[in-house]
Amino acid sequence: MATAVGEGCPLRACMVRDVTHAAASAPPGAALPAQQTVSAETMPQAIAGLATYATTKMDLRHPVWLFKYPEALAAALEQDGPPDVIGFSHYIWNSQLSLAFAELVKRRFPHTTVVFGGPHYPLHLPDQTDFWHQRLAGKVDFYVEGEGEPAFADLLLTFNDFDRKEVRGTISGAHNLHDDGILYTRPPRLRIHNLSSVPSPYLAGLMDEFFDGMHPRLTAARAEWAARTDTTTNAEAA
Structure with missing residues (x-):
């Protein structure tokens, strides 16, 4: 690990999740895509988990900014300038x-490192290479395959000490395309078995702002009924 756990990490990290929350399009000449309609009422828990996990591996000197709506991200980029790292969730519906x-981020802020992660990514190397050349080249610096929490944290730690180009091919689960067109890959991370290693973003207060316009309903634990057959007596019990 390039930076020991607990050392200060000066990177300004900015992440956006599932921007299909807005059924949006970018009109010709628009600086950044703008929201049109809200099409989903879900919480950005996945990227919030990336943020809370990262805090267990390093002492971030700047907060991790989470975004649910495209126009909020656009406004932050306009007002606060470029982050060092920006991450996007990548699904078939928000690709x-x-x-x-x-x-647009790469065009306006070429020194910002763009990281993608999510299931909308080919499984096999030849298809992954084509995917990079056809869709990601010039837009994305790294694509995290598989478990995102440890790979993203390792990327942040490594970015803290090394030039981005020196990181290529060194982080498990992080793919990136070299200038010569060769795709550098490492095997994806194993699944996280101890989910308690990812602190709750709700308890950390990262989700509070995303309850906007919602009326959460809290219920006691419900009994989930199912039928089973007792193999010794053939009696069914609920």
Whole structure:
């Protein structure tokens, strides 16, 4: 590990999740995509987990910014300037919007490192290489395959000490395309078995702002009924 756990990490990390929350398109000449309609009422728990896990591996000198809506991200980029690292979740339903943001970020802030992660990524190396050349090249610096929490934290730690180009091919689960067109890959991380190693983003207060306009309903634990057959008596019990 390039930086010991607990040492200060000066990176300004900015992440955006599932921007399909807005059924948006970028009009010609627009600086950044703008929201049109809200199309989903879900919480950005996945990227919040990346943030809380990262805090267990390093002492971030700057907060991790989480975004649910495209216009909020656009406003932050306009007002606060470029982050050192920006991450996008990548699903089949938000692929084009995430790529549009990534392209615009790279065009305006070429020194910002763009990281993608999510299931909308080919499984086999030849297809992954084509995917990079056809869709990601020039827009995305790293794509995290598989478990995102440890790989993203390792990327942040490594970025803290090394030039981005020196990171290529060194982080398990992080893929990146070299200038010569060769795709550098490492095997994905194993699944996290102890989920308590990812601190709750709800208890950390990272999710509070995303309850906007919602009326959460709290219920006691419900009994989940199912039928089973007792093999000794053939009697069914609930």
